[in-house]
Amino acid sequence: MKNHTGDCSHDLPKSADILAKQIRKMRFADAIDTVNKLDIDQAVLVLKRLPIHFSIELFDRPELQKSAKLIEFLPTKHAISILNGMSADEAADVFQEIDERTRQRLFSQLQPTTRAELKKLTSYPEDSAGALMTTEFIAVPSTWTIETTLNHIREVEETRETVYTVYILNPISNQLLSAISLRRLILAKSDENILDAAQHMKPISITASTDHEEVARLFRRHDLLSVPVIDKDNRVIGIVTVDDVFDAMTEEMSEDTHKFGGVGAIDKPYMQISFFEMLKKRGGWLCLLFMGEMFTASAMQYFEKELEKAIVLTLFIPLIMSSGGNSGSQATSLIIRALALRELKLGDWWKIIRRELSTGLSLGSMLGLIGFSRIILWQNIGIYNYGEHWFLIALTIFCTLVSIVTFGSLIGSMLPFILKAMRFDPASASAPFVATFVDVTGIVIYFSIAAIILAGTLL
Amino acid sequence: MKNHTGDCSHDLPKSADILAKQIRKMRFADAIDTVNKLDIDQAVLVLKRLPIHFSIELFDRPELQKSAKLIEFLPTKHAISILNGMSADEAADVFQEIDERTRQRLFSQLQPTTRAELKKLTSYPEDSAGALMTTEFIAVPSTWTIETTLNHIREVEETRETVYTVYILNPISNQLLSAISLRRLILAKSDENILDAAQHMKPISITASTDHEEVARLFRRHDLLSVPVIDKDNRVIGIVTVDDVFDAMTEEMSEDTHKFGGVGAIDKPYMQISFFEMLKKRGGWLCLLFMGEMFTASAMQYFEKELEKAIVLTLFIPLIMSSGGNSGSQATSLIIRALALRELKLGDWWKIIRRELSTGLSLGSMLGLIGFSRIILWQNIGIYNYGEHWFLIALTIFCTLVSIVTFGSLIGSMLPFILKAMRFDPASASAPFVATFVDVTGIVIYFSIAAIILAGTLL
Numbered sequence: 061m062k063n064h065t066g067d068c069s070h071d072l073p074k075s076a077d078i079l080a081k082q083i084r085k086m087r088f089a090d091a092i093d094t095v096n097k098l099d100i101d102q103a104v105l106v107l108k109r110l111p112i113h114f115s116i117e118l119f120d121r122p123e124l125q126k127s128a129k130l131i132e133f134l135p136t137k138h139a140i141s142i143l144n145g146m147s148a149d150e151a152a153d154v155f156q157e158i159d160e161r162t163r164q165r166l167f168s169q170l171q172p173t174t175r176a177e178l179k180k181l182t183s184y185p186e187d188s189a190g191a192l193m194t195t196e197f198i199a200v201p202s203t204w205t206i207e208t209t210l211n212h213i214r215e216v217e218e219t220r221e222t223v224y225t226v227y228i229l230n231p232i233s234n235q236l237l238s239a240i241s242l243r244r245l246i247l248a249k250s251d252e253n254i255l256d257a258a259q260h261m262k263p264i265s266i267t268a269s270t271d272h273e274e275v276a277r278l279f280r281r282h283d284l285l286s287v288p289v290i291d292k293d294n295r296v297i298g299i300v301t302v303d304d305v306f307d308a309m310t311e312e313m314s315e316d317t318h319k320f321g322g323v324g325a326i327d328k329p330y331m332q333i334s335f336f337e338m339l340k341k342r343g344g345w346l347c348l349l350f351m352g353e354m355f356t357a358s359a360m361q362y363f364e365k366e367l368e369k370a371i372v373l374t375l376f377i378p379l380i381m382s383s384g385g386n387s388g389s390q391a392t393s394l395i396i397r398a399l400a401l402r403e404l405k406l407g408d409w410w411k412i413i414r415r416e417l418s419t420g421l422s423l424g425s426m427l428g429l430i431g432f433s434r435i436i437l438w439q440n441i442g443i444y445n446y447g448e449h450w451f452l453i454a455l456t457i458f459c460t461l462v463s464i465v466t467f468g469s470l471i472g473s474m475l476p477f478i479l480k481a482m483r484f485d486p487a488s489a490s491a492p493f494v495a496t497f498v499d500v501t502g503i504v505i506y507f508s509i510a511a512i513i514l515a516g517t518l519l
Numbered sequence: 520m521k522n523h524t525g526d527c528s529h530d531l532p533k534s535a536d537i538l539a540k541q542i543r544k545m546r547f548a549d550a551i552d553t554v555n556k557l558d559i560d561q562a563v564l565v566l567k568r569l570p571i572h573f574s575i576e577l578f579d580r581p582e583l584q585k586s587a588k589l590i591e592f593l594p595t596k597h598a599i600s601i602l603n604g605m606s607a608d609e610a611a612d613v614f615q616e617i618d619e620r621t622r623q624r625l626f627s628q629l630q631p632t633t634r635a636e637l638k639k640l641t642s643y644p645e646d647s648a649g650a651l652m653t654t655e656f657i658a659v660p661s662t663w664t665i666e667t668t669l670n671h672i673r674e675v676e677e678t679r680e681t682v683y684t685v686y687i688l689n690p691i692s693n694q695l696l697s698a699i700s701l702r703r704l705i706l707a708k709s710d711e712n713i714l715d716a717a718q719h720m721k722p723i724s725i726t727a728s729t730d731h732e733e734v735a736r737l738f739r740r741h742d743l744l745s746v747p748v749i750d751k752d753n754r755v756i757g758i759v760t761v762d763d764v765f766d767a768m769t770e771e772m773s774e775d776t777h778k779f780g781g782v783g784a785i786d787k788p789y790m791q792i793s794f795f796e797m798l799k800k801r802g803g804w805l806c807l808l809f810m811g812e813m814f815t816a817s818a819m820q821y822f823e824k825e826l827e828k829a830i831v832l833t834l835f836i837p838l839i840m841s842s843g844g845n846s847g848s849q850a851t852s853l854i855i856r857a858l859a860l861r862e863l864k865l866g867d868w869w870k871i872i873r874r875e876l877s878t879g880l881s882l883g884s885m886l887g888l889i890g891f892s893r894i895i896l897w898q899n900i901g902i903y904n905y906g907e908h909w910f911l912i913a914l915t916i917f918c919t920l921v922s923i924v925t926f927g928s929l930i931g932s933m934l935p936f937i938l939k940a941m942r943f944d945p946a947s948a949s950a951p952f953v954a955t956f957v958d959v960t961g962i963v964i965y966f967s968i969a970a971i972i973l974a975g976t977l978l
Contacts, residue, residue: 087720088741089741121520121742162677214705214706223702224683224702226745242683243676243682243683246701253892261546276765279762280762280765281582282547283762285761302744302761302762305765306739306764306765307766309768309769310735313856314856317775317779317852317855317856320850320950321779321844321849321850321852321853321950322848322852326853328853329860330857331870337877338874341883342849343880346842346846346885346886347886349841349842349845350842350886350889350890353838354890356837357834357893360833360837361834361903367830371826371830372855373832374819376816377837378816378836378886378958379809379812379815379816382808382812382815382840382844382951382954386781386805386808387801387805388806389951390781390782390951392590393779393780393781394780394782397772397773397776397777397789398788398789401788402787403789408790411790412789422802423801423805425703426806430809431809434813444820446807459931465805491779491950491951492844492845492950495971496841503837
């Protein structure tokens with residue numbers, strides 16, 4: 061511990077005593093808020109004064125910040141007790157963030173079962189069911205009665221994440237046969253066989269590699285509280301509970317919103333992001349988009365002669381480009397969401413193209429007509445003089461808008477598909493990215509159409 | 520029923536028999552998928568052949584489409600049984616969509632309790648906890664023992680949405696005293712008093728007017744499976760269960776994504792939206808944005824003289840405007856999400872302005888430098904000739920980018936606050952909306968800065 065300077069440094073242990081007493085009376089969520097506000101040194105002092113089972117409850121929640129750092133600074137014995145006591149899934153998350161050296165030191169001292177669980181759970185990719193699952197569930201052989209099962213639950217309850225579903229296994233092969241809810245258990249007669257009392261349908265199950273969005277879809281579809289994770293031989297290797305799915309989905313929603321806004325994924329509250337982290341998360345994308353957008357300047361330099369001859373065309377550049385960008389981000393937002401909810405599959409791309417083509421053409425015609433009418437109107441009531449070729453200019457704007465809105469819709473809808481096919485997150489097809497892409501091509505479309513329609517007159 | 524033409528019309532009742540038999544063996548979610556694929560006439564035939572308790576299960580899930588239409592077409596007695604049997608919260612949702620005349624006809628024939636529940640539940644605003652809650656929960660007086668409570672659960676279980684939490688009431692005032700989980704119930708001794716066995720902390724509760732996002736935050740924060748809804752006298756009027764919150768949040772996330780992409784909220788899967796509905800949801804916003812963006816043309820017409828003198832300035836218009844829009848949508852996406860997760864309060868606006876001001880200035884300087892260097896570089900290695908005042912042009916671009924990125928960040932971050940303060944959904948601050956706003960002001964900023972820096976030379 062560092063040497064503290066300043067007035068209250070010698071009060072630290074005393075204030076930790078008081079604080080620990082207060083914290084013990086709080087709800088876990090409030091206790092966590094309080095600990096989160098302390099710096100590491102103080103928090104460690106407080107944690108050392110809390111009953112171990114209380115500390116375990118705090119570490120069991122992902123809301124506790126810097127849990128890895130806290131484990132590092134706690135006395136080894138204390139840290140080991142907490143890690144042994146924690147839910148396996150949370151312990152695995154914390155363990156992965158502990159620094160390499162401490163991790164090795166602690167690992168050898170953990171209980172063999174905890175060690176095995178950690179080894180298994182830390183091996184799954186981040187967005188898989190394996191990373192969400194815990195190994196603390198209740199499973200009983202199909203030969204048991206209701207009473208034996210209830211007694212078993214009472215015995216092991218404390219070490220299980222949820223007891224609301226009991227999994228029933230083949231007593232020899234350990235394969236999953238059925239599942240029974242606690243609700244159904246307490247309704248059944250005590251001497252009834254557990255398998256007879258259970259639901260007769262094969263339970264919904266997932267594998268460790270099922271991705272988060274699919275897991276969430278199953279929970280919503282079947283109103284689940286937990287789901288068993290099975291291996292290829294139909295043996296239960298863990299369960300995923302609804303609270304973890306809820307947390308994961310909330311986090312994923314934040315990431316998707318950020319990505320869609322063109323920000324690198326941030327998993328901290330806005331006010332806790334440091335200034336430089338903020339610059340990094342935003343600056344990177346912003347610079348990249350800027351460099352992409354620089355091609356608009358190149359495109360315009362290419363059409364330099366046309367520009368000089370027909371300055372009036374420049375008036376509509378922002379209007380045209382934003383329309384392409386807007387229709388693109390509309391399409392992207394619809395498709396990203398539909399892919400996330402599994403309403404669309406990769407193979408649907410052809411259907412989407414056909415839909416977006418007709419939608420884009422219609423929307424483009426709408427905007428085209430508004431733009432066309434505006435020029436005709438402004439010209440004829442004398443608000444602005446677009447020159448002698450005003451009608452051809454209006455026609456150019458109409459055709460450009462139809463093309464560019466259609467193009468925007470197609471690009472916006474296809475980008476998430478392309479990203480997904482390339483195994484990137486479709487949500488990375490952010491609105492700014494689509495807009496930039498459409499902007500650059502938009503300039504080319506605009507001046508090409510102008511070159512055709514205005515050839516021999518203005519150009 | 521309409522008169523069917525075509526080959527298989529006379530087979531309808533027969534195929535309905537077969538289908539009903541198959542459906543009865545399915546999981547509810549699969550059964551619903553099957554029913555959703557039928558047209559109303561067929562679906563009604565099938566439903567009439569299903570056991571009433573099975574139909575009730577189907578209607579109890581929000582995934583069943585056209586449930587209101589189905590109720591309308593079912594024989595009155597059948598419809599009444601289903602409505603009486605459904606969870607009160609789902610029945611209320613369906614009931615509100617039934618056409619006025621049928622609703623009146625059915626209402627008078629419902630059980631008095633169902634009638635009272637429906638009346639109460641249909642009175643809450645759409646995004647409130649009241650609209651999510653159900654009135655079917657288990658509450659017992661604090662004088663009961665564990666055994667009496669368990670027996671009571673066994674009796675009433677079938678009519679309750681969840682039995683995993685039992686609410687303990689003051690036997691005289693009916694006020695909420697505590698809550699006990701089923702988990703804890705089966706652990707306790709059977710003759711123990713229920714209040715003694717319960718948790719000693721005041722249970723987390725909400726009121727009927729708590730909004731969805733706050734409800735979701737509480738579920739995440741305290742890992743809840745259900746939460747009691749209390750009135751102003753601390754009496755339980757209903758509960759909200761985790762599956763309904765999960766559904767509501769998923770729906771809200773879709774809406775937010777769509778809004779952020781500039782699409783009117785759509786609550787149907789992409790492929791099920793009709794062509795005209797799609798045009799309506801997208802066309803409305805797109806036209807509105809287009810008309811907003813037309814002000815860029817007006818702004819540029821205003822700077823007509825400057826444009827003619829310095830065509831070179833037009834080259835950078837897309838670049839400058841998109842940078843403002845991009846920084847704006849970054850800020851918006853961060854703030855919208857932080858507001859949704861309750862990480863920020865309305866009162867924090869001043870802190871946000873200060874943060875975004877410094878972030879915007881830094882990001883703007885980054886982009887400004889890139890833009891500045893590009894002009895210097897292109898000029899000096901001879902890729903493009905920006906004319907004799909190339910250095911002043913580079914300076915103009917630098918200053919404009921700094922201003923516009925800062926402006927974009929400020930507008931993007933403040934719009935959600937302003938919307939929230941005006942009681943609109945902050946998520947309506949869509950990326951296209953922010954971009955349009957920044958585009959128009961961007962033109963003015965650009966030409967104003969140019970007018971200052973280039974006065975006496977190019978302009």
